[in-house]
Structure formats: structure tokens, C-alpha cells
Amino acid sequence: MTVWSRLRPYVMVAPSIAVFSIFFIYPIFYMIFLSFYNWDFINPVKEFVGFNNFVEMFQNSEFLQVLTNSLNYTILSVSLSIVISLGLAMWLNREGAWYGFVQGALFSPHIISLVSVSLVWMWLMDPKFGLLNAILEMFGMQKLDWLSSPDSSLLSLVLVAVWKGVGYNALIFIAGLQSIPKDMYEASALDEANRWRTFYKITLPMLSPTLFFLIIINLIGSFQVFETIAIMTNGGPVNSTNTLVFYIYEYGFRYFKIGYASAAGVVLLLVVGLLTLVYFKLLSRRVHYQ
Amino acid sequence: MKKIGSILLATTLALTLTACGSSNSSANQEVTPSGSGSTGSAKKPIEITYWYSWGDKIAENNENLVKMFNESQDEVIVKAEYQGSYADQHSKAQAAFAAGNAPEVWQNEIASVGIFAESGMTQELTAFVEKDQMDMKDFIPGLMGNSYVNDKLYALPYLRSTPILYLNRTMIKEAGLDPAGPKNWQEFEEYARKLTIKDQRYGISMPIDIWYYEGFVRQSGGTMISEDGKSAAFNNATGIDPVKLWLKMKDEGIMNIGTTDDAGAQAKTDFHNQRSAMMFSSTADLTNNMKVAEEQGFELGTTFMPANHTYGVPTGGANLVMTSGLSPEKQEAAWKFIKWMTSKEQTIYASSYTGYLPSRVSAVESDEMKKLYEEKPLFKVAVDQLEYAGPRPMQKVYPEIAKIIKDEILRAVVDSSITAEAAVSEAAKKADALLNK
Numbered sequence A: 001m002t003v004w005s006r007l008r009p010y011v012m013v014a015p016s017i018a019v020f021s022i023f024f025i026y027p028i029f030y031m032i033f034l035s036f037y038n039w040d041f042i043n044p045v046k047e048f049v050g051f052n053n054f055v056e057m058f059q060n061s062e063f064l065q066v067l068t069n070s071l072n073y074t075i076l077s078v079s080l081s082i083v084i085s086l087g088l089a090m091w092l093n094r095e096g097a098w099y100g101f102v103q104g105a106l107f108s109p110h111i112i113s114l115v116s117v118s119l120v121w122m123w124l125m126d127p128k129f130g131l132l133n134a135i136l137e138m139f140g141m142q143k144l145d146w147l148s149s150p151d152s153s154l155l156s157l158v159l160v161a162v163w164k165g166v167g168y169n170a171l172i173f174i175a176g177l178q179s180i181p182k183d184m185y186e187a188s189a190l191d192e193a194n195r196w197r198t199f200y201k202i203t204l205p206m207l208s209p210t211l212f213f214l215i216i217i218n219l220i221g222s223f224q225v226f227e228t229i230a231i232m233t234n235g236g237p238v239n240s241t242n243t244l245v246f247y248i249y250e251y252g253f254r255y256f257k258i259g260y261a262s263a264a265g266v267v268l269l270l271v272v273g274l275l276t277l278v279y280f281k282l283l284s285r286r287v288h289y290q
Numbered sequence B: 001m002k003k004i005g006s007i008l009l010a011t012t013l014a015l016t017l018t019a020c021g022s023s024n025s026s027a028n029q030e031v032t033p034s035g036s037g038s039t040g041s042a043k044k045p046i047e048i049t050y051w052y053s054w055g056d057k058i059a060e061n062n063e064n065l066v067k068m069f070n071e072s073q074d075e076v077i078v079k080a081e082y083q084g085s086y087a088d089q090h091s092k093a094q095a096a097f098a099a100g101n102a103p104e105v106w107q108n109e110i111a112s113v114g115i116f117a118e119s120g121m122t123q124e125l126t127a128f129v130e131k132d133q134m135d136m137k138d139f140i141p142g143l144m145g146n147s148y149v150n151d152k153l154y155a156l157p158y159l160r161s162t163p164i165l166y167l168n169r170t171m172i173k174e175a176g177l178d179p180a181g182p183k184n185w186q187e188f189e190e191y192a193r194k195l196t197i198k199d200q201r202y203g204i205s206m207p208i209d210i211w212y213y214e215g216f217v218r219q220s221g222g223t224m225i226s227e228d229g230k231s232a233a234f235n236n237a238t239g240i241d242p243v244k245l246w247l248k249m250k251d252e253g254i255m256n257i258g259t260t261d262d263a264g265a266q267a268k269t270d271f272h273n274q275r276s277a278m279m280f281s282s283t284a285d286l287t288n289n290m291k292v293a294e295e296q297g298f299e300l301g302t303t304f305m306p307a308n309h310t311y312g313v314p315t316g317g318a319n320l321v322m323t324s325g326l327s328p329e330k331q332e333a334a335w336k337f338i339k340w341m342t343s344k345e346q347t348i349y350a351s352s353y354t355g356y357l358p359s360r361v362s363a364v365e366s367d368e369m370k371k372l373y374e375e376k377p378l379f380k381v382a383v384d385q386l387e388y389a390g391p392r393p394m395q396k397v398y399p400e401i402a403k404i405i406k407d408e409i410l411r412a413v414v415d416s417s418i419t420a421e422a423a424v425s426e427a428a429k430k431a432d433a434l435l436n437k
Helices: A002-034 A052-059 A061-092 A097-111 A114-124 A131-138 A153-178 A182-190 A195-223 A227-232 A244-254 A258-285 B002-021 B056-072 B086-098 B110-118 B126-132 B169-174 B185-195 B210-219 B237-252 B263-272 B283-296 B328-341 B344-354 B367-375 B378-388 B398-414 B420-435
Strands: B046-052 B076-082 B105-109 B156-161 B163-168 B202-207 B255-258 B276-282 B300-303 B316-322
Touching: A002 A258, A052 A061, A052 A258, A061 A097, A061 A153, A061 A195, A061 A244, A061 A258, A097 A153, A114 A131, A114 A153, A114 A227, A153 A195, A153 A227, A182 A195, A195 A258, A227 A244, A244 A258, A244 B086, B046 B056, B046 B086, B046 B328, B056 B076, B056 B283, B056 B328, B056 B344, B076 B328, B086 B105, B086 B110, B105 B110, B105 B328, B110 B316, B110 B398, B126 B328, B156 B283, B156 B344, B163 B169, B163 B210, B163 B283, B163 B378, B169 B185, B169 B300, B185 B202, B185 B237, B185 B276, B202 B263, B210 B237, B210 B398, B237 B255, B237 B398, B237 B420, B255 B263, B263 B276, B263 B283, B276 B283, B283 B300, B283 B344, B283 B378, B300 B378, B316 B328, B344 B367, B367 B378, B398 B420
Parallel strands: B046 B076, B046 B105, B202 B255, B202 B276
Antiparallel strands: B105 B316, B156 B316, B163 B276, B163 B300
């Protein structure tokens, strides 16, 4: 009986641990293992090459561009998305049919499949016949190249990501805003604090757990962007939108270099792991939990 | 307030769902079972799976043939499954093979035959051919260059193509040009110039595509990879001249070079909507282009890709392969299917249904095809052009090299400070590094 009561928790968590091990832990270690080999997935012989894949990767100018692209994409899309959705949340956090409608409209991109979204945006961004350029022209502005130029292609993808993500972020922010006790605002109103001060001293600190959560999931999500790239650009033109996950896919499943792809996967793992760690270490101390 | 929001959500959802539902491909039309005699064995039929790529007419052709095969005998049942583009099919097959459930029969884009044969994913077919005493000489020799790997047979020609030059003859006649189309690069340039109407239409709209580049290099008398497979062979006039021509025509505004990922589809749309007068595309698009031309009310023409020093095109399309490591029964079943699919009657059916090349000499010379060529001479252009066709490179690293070449040429397209020479030599340098590893 006592044995059972001791064992019981382990038995209870065993299924989820098993799933976790098979689909997360094992693949991670297998990937790290593969990154030291040359292998095409099929051939029974794996050729051990030590750190060669990593050396080759960091000497490859294409890979360095891919890393820069990923960083630029992540920083731009996360910061834009967070700032815009916070602004929207502050504006939408009130009663009224109109605000409910806007909130619904903003949230709707979140539930549409990313594949359809990508296809529609490709039409909108068509440099010659797309709606966006037609609108720009109507207002007498210069047409943009959108996806067809390496200078603007990554920004165009950021635009899609922000449009897609803002609604969800705003929704979470609104929930966060509504949980801030009203009496704090009443107190600051009595003290005649201006709006900026109220925002900086009350709203932001009280919202910090939400902000922290959103920044982390947005960061990780952005670093793993794949669908929009696979559908809209395939990494082009001239590698300007090739990011880490797409690069891994390209090498693993198009060029059949699974060792090299695994090495890139290890880099992705390290970057995402490091980001999370930095956030938990540094920022969690400044996050205010009630 | 909440109501409006949820109505909105529901509408969006409904719209998304209908949009997805309407894209199902239509298949199984015009089935004419061919009676190749069934044996009355009471054995349970063996089931095998067959993967194919591409939709529309090509998918219909695949589904129809499989249905005909299933009805023609009762020993083997083939299940046909659509798998997207060639690249999609290849990566899925690779993953499926690693997991031990690859399809028994599938397609190899011809440049990929080498990769899969060398990695041991596909079955050598020599023994089957010898056992059945199949007449290999009946396959058109120009199409066999991507069937042998290290002198062993791994794949049989199935849906094969070459690029051809499609023409809008209505526009060409309006411009007072010879409706036969341009014969060489000078004429090609001249045609494009005269057919361009500023801000309204281009002479030609095209993507930077490795397949067309291989053609232009061949027309200049060059090849992509050296004989020994150890170095790039295009870093000279044969590889630079094509890029020079493209850049010149693009700068003059008579050629529209798409830089987006869907540039290939864009070029087709431009041609279909009469925003361009010419386009390079596969013969496989022939029946579809004929249909569009009729709907849009213009006269369609086809001709060889223009010559530089000589005519020249790469071949393309897919060969059929068998997965390695199957049980003897499955091997027999798979072979039976491959043999049937690549035989004379079926190649005639596939060719007239889609515009793909007939892959057998006996098919080209058959009465059915002769009659078709008489009625619709456009079908014949690609067959005649085969005389100048060659195989595609099959090196394991070629897909990577193809991407490098495309990227370097595109770099020169978007950045006018990069010359054709610089772009090609950079691509060759990177290709050499890959080939020498």
C-alpha cells in the first residue's frame, strides 16, 4: 500500500513524460548527435565529421545572412507587434458596441489559417496589380516593391506577422488591463498624476506579467517563422527572407544534408534557449506579480 | 456588442471553410478501359501505392491511367495519391522511406534520379527489364539520359517534357512579324522589342529559372557541369551570354523578369492575360494554354527555344521509380504497374491528354499521334525539338547549385552594379566548392 502511494504520482505522470520524452527530449538529443555527422537520411552509414558542420556553417556567408535575417525579423516583428497591440488595448479597453466590433475584427486574423493569409497577402502585395500599390497610387504616393525586392521583402513579411498577431496580443493585454484594480487609478487621479505618469507608474508595472508572457511567446514564435516564408517567398529574392527554420528545412529536405541541417537546428535551439533564459534571469526580477 | 463580434467571427470562419472546400481537384473523367486481358486467378490482389505530382490536367491524367490499370486486371490494385510539387513529393518520399512506409511506385524529377539511386532508396530495374525482354531501344534516346546511374537502370521515362517558346500569334501578326516565331537570339530580341507596348505589355515575361538557363547555356554550346562531375562548366561565354542577353532585354524594358517566388506563375498569368506576347514554359502546359487561348480569343503558337550557336533544350518532367527493399510480390506488382504506365498505349494517352512528350518511338510513329499532329500541329513542336535535347545534371549537390545560380543571377537582376560576368563567376565558385567536397 505504501509502495503504491509512493509510486502513484510517477505512474500518473508517466504517460505525459513518455510523450514528452519521445517527441521532445529524444529528438533534441538525436539532432545534437546528427549534427556531428554527414548523413542523407537514407544511407545506413553515417560519416562522423566532428565539428565540421558547424565550422562550415559559420564560414558560409549565406548562413550568416540567414542569422541576421532571423534577428531582424524577430526584433522588428516583436517590438512592432507589442507596441501596437498595447496601444490598441489601451484604446479598446472600454464599454461600447463599436469597441467590441473592432476587437472582434482585430482578432479575426488570428483564427484564419496562415496559409490562406499568406496567399491573400501575396495578391495584395503584387507590385503591378496588387491592391496595396493601387491604394498608394490613388494617394499619389510611389509604388513599393514589397516582396519583389530584397530591400523590402523582409519588412513585408514583418507586416504580415504584425497584422496576424496584433489581435491576439491586444486581447491578452485587455484581459491584463481589466485585472488592474480601479482604486489605483482613482488614487492617482486624486493625486492629479498626468496620463503618462499613470501609465508609467501604474499600468505598466501592473501589466508586466502579461507583457513578459507576450514578449517571450512572440520572440520564440518569430524566431521559428516558417509558413509565410515557405508560401510567400521561399527565402527569396536572393536569400533576403531566408530565416533559420526555413534554412533548416531547405538543407534537410531539399538538399538531403541532414547533418548540416541538424547543426543549424542546434544553433536555433541555443538561440531560443538563451533568449528564454535571459528573460527569466534578468527581466523576471523586474516583473511585478501581485 | 458580443453578438456582433461573434457574428463576425462566424462569417469569417464560414468563408474560410468554403474557400478551402472548393479547391478539390476534379478527376476521373473520360475513362476508357483498355482490355489487356485479365487472368482468372483467385489470389487476393496485391495493393500498392503510387505518388504523383501536379494538379489540373496532369492529375486527371494520372488518376485516369491508374483507374484504367486497375480495371484492366485483377492482380494488382494501385492507389494513386497526389503529393504537390516534385520537391514536395521528394521530401515526403524521403521521410516516408526513413519511416518504412514509402510508396511502392513514385516519380523522380529527372535531375533527382541520381540522388535517390545513390542513397539506395530506389530499386535497380535491369533485372526486370531483362526478364521481360523489354525493348529499351523503343524509348526515345534523348529521354534516357536521366534513367541510368553508374550505368545501371533505375528509372523509366514517364511524363517527360522540354521547355518550348509559347507565342501569342495574334499579337505577332499585328506587329507584322513572321508568325512562325523567332529562330535565334537576335530575332528573339527583335520580336520582344517590337511586341512591347510601354506600360501595357512586355515582349516576354519570365522567371529566373534554372531549367531555362540550362537551355540557354546549351544553345550557346555549353554544359552546366564538367564531364567528370568535379567542377562547374558554365563559367565562360556559354554561361555568361545568356545572363547578358536577359539583363540587356530587361534594362530595355522588353523582358519582364519576375523576382518573387511566384514569378513562374506570374509569367503564365501575364501571358494568359495578354500582358506579354511570349513565354517559356513546359510542353506539359500545352493543352491548358490552348484552352486559355481559346477562352481569351487569341491564336496560340509554339516554337523551339531560340538558338544561339545551335538549338538546345534540357529535358524535364518525371521518371517512374520503384522503392528499394520491397518483398518479391510487391516488386512484381510494382513492376507490372510501371511497365504498363510506360508502354506505348499509355504514353499516347498521356501525351494527347496533357501535351507531355510521348516517350516511345513507336508512340510517335503511331497512327493516333500522327493524326493528332496533323490536327493540332502545336503538339509536334516539342517532339521535333527533342533532336536538340539533352539530360539534366544529376549530381547529388545539383539542387543546391541550382539555387545558387538562381540567386546569383537574381542578384544581378535587382542590383545593376553587378555584371553578368561577376554573377556567373560567383555562382561557379560556389558550385565548384560544393562539387569538390
